[in-house]
Amino acid sequence: MKLRIALALLVLAAGCSGDDSEVGSAGAPAEALPFEQQTLTMATPGDVFITRNRVLLGMWPDNANICEPLLGIGQDLQTVPVLATKTTFMGGNTFRFELRRGVTFHNGAPLNAEAVRASFARVAEKQLALTSFIGPDSAKVVDELTVDVTPTQPNLRLPEIIAHPNFSIIAPGTDPADKPVCTGPFQFAEYTPNDRFVAQRFDGYWGEKAKLRQLIFRFIPDQNTRRLALESGEVDGIYFLPPQQVASVKGRSGLKVAPTPPGATVVLSTNLHGPAGFDLMQDLDLRRALALSLDPKALAEVQWQGTAQVISTVSPPSVLGSGPAQVRTITNDLAQAQTILEDKGWKKGSDGIREKDGRKLTLVTPAQFDFEPESLQFIQAQARRAGIDLKVEKAPDGAAYGQKINSGQWDVDINYWNQNDGNPVSIPARLWYGKNTNARIKYTGVGEKFDALVSEALATPDTKEAAAKSVEAMKVLIEEQHAAIPLTSFPQIFALKSSVAGFTAHPSVNQQPWTAVYRTK
């Protein structure tokens, strides 16, 4: 019995000590494994394909590069040609797309305008159109390889919006919910709900062939298990490593981290037109004091371990070209914040929270339900230094959160926004634009000047001009109105075995390319 106990303790001790030599191989040689062994297994947080009747199987949110849209977005979030080689604005509200020649679907059928028309009709039917205003008859066949697309409402940002996996072109007569048949460098092999999705190389691909023979997504909901699966060698990489774990992964031999370029932003939004009880943010000076009380640099360094960057716009800087520098930072001056609040008659109480005429400076903050708690507490602590109490009321899910925001019964909202397409005015138009009638979550009432600039950005076919107008609109939103307080732009972080080569993290994780990735010995 004593021997058994000793053995058990030994095993536990071995487990607790960790063994770096077992994990991967430090300084992996660059020589690629033979093609037969080129299988890459990535762990993702969970099987989201199963929801929404599998209409985006293999496309979103985990993109196995089975399907392709007409246009894509590159590392700089600018659109790049994929299945359409030329895009022409035809005037009015119509864009013409000329298709790439010689492209075939995985089932051997040729890519043609009819396939594009049917795919866009499917987007409308399955309600995947986002803010594109694609209707069932929006796409019209011009000839074998030319298609015209006219949204149901004016939308000259269409080319950037359709560079999203939702707008993938599907082989006619096939149902992606059963088996996605498209044109991408990988083709569907196997899907076991809640367990795995497997894709294999498509040898007839029109572009550069994939180096991997097989790409496997394994669904692991628990983030600690994902990390342990990587350390045990069962998977080659994991999605969404928490920033707090970056240092420890870097410290383990055989592993490496690969952050995406910042593609999402953390933004505080203020309620400019709240009803009684939620009307404090109607005062521009209070909004200004709130902005000045926050230190995004400290947030980026402490909470994001230096992987995030301070921003002055609500969109990631890369999508705006050279524009962001034109928007001034409105944060990080605690002394001035306190002076403003003192001048306005807000005096600190015994609990450190300011009050005036018996009313506490407490701001109801319905943060997004899955917003990282540590960052939330950090932001709360920063506001509290100035005597502002951010009273967080987290909603249990997205629907409840949307209802809360749309009811107007809130003062400040903290959220993060993803830039998943190349549209430079996407985030301002989605959230603050008064003429947007189909948004799930909407902060209204910035004013006519802002709306006019967003309208101009939406009405120009030129992306650079749209970016410039978007920056102008953000100057109103941020500098003039303080309706939005941008804090940081942050990456998503992949952790990989060191033996994985050719991987370049894309700023939009659901557009991650896998063609150049391979495994080395």
Place this chain on the structure above:
Amino acid sequence: MLSYLAERAAWMALALFGVSVLTFGLGALAPGDPAEVVVERRLNQPPPREQVEEERRALGLDRPILQQYVRWLGRAVRGDLGRSWLRGIPVSDALRQRVPQTAALAAAAACLSILVGVPLGVLSAGRRSSLADHLCRVGSLLGASIPSYFVAYLLVFTFSVSLRALPVFGFGTPAHLILPAVTLALGPTSTLVRLTRSSVLEALGEDYVRTARAMGRGRLGVLFGHALRNALVPILTVIALSLGHLLAGAIAVETVFAWPGLGDLTVTAIKDRDYPLIQGVVLLSGAAYVLVNFAVDVSYGWVDPRIRVEKRRARR
């Protein structure tokens, strides 16, 4: 015996009725308008009022609550638990996909806890105050106290990351079953060790044990043939309760090991506020619990003849 069975069956039916009321009440009392949630999820944007009203009529939510309950119960009895809001498939299909995995895990954990827990409890009682007894008592106390997710990570770290002996996650092979089953079995095993020990110790003080010893029965024969047999009723009760818990889905264990069973389904259903799915899981778990307890109630009469005799006397 038949009347005993009928009485237990009547209690089971009453318990199932209670479960159905609670399950339906869960959906009815939940915050928010189900019709609005269904339409919003379908459109992926705030729904127009007319469509919400149309959906409310289609779901029967415009009827009085009692009528809604009777309609829901009628369908549930026929196996129709509605459709999952988010997945768009019948709830019964979603449950059917997950039950085999949970049943396999629960069966493995139950077997493990019985095969380990009962002999250890008997051993502990038979060697009272020995080193083995002390170790069993301390071990069972620890096993019952440590949270299952902590045990899960510890086992994964030891056997998967360091020793590379077992897979970290997933299902499909016997090797995948080992770590989740051991983790899940730890709590029930600890309870069984302690309960078996105390029950057998009590039996060991009885006259029939002394008589058996006086008649020359061996140590093991006395322990297992006389003491354990007479101590089985409380042990069976604990096994039944444990099995009910295991079938209800071990949420933490299934989440840690990415085991696609009812526990994992429960977590995603709650996250998505998918009430028909939550109702389905709760109803199924409640029914499993009640049925297992019914089976154990019935087995009492078989295990302990005194219960049969008492029932017969009561009837006279």
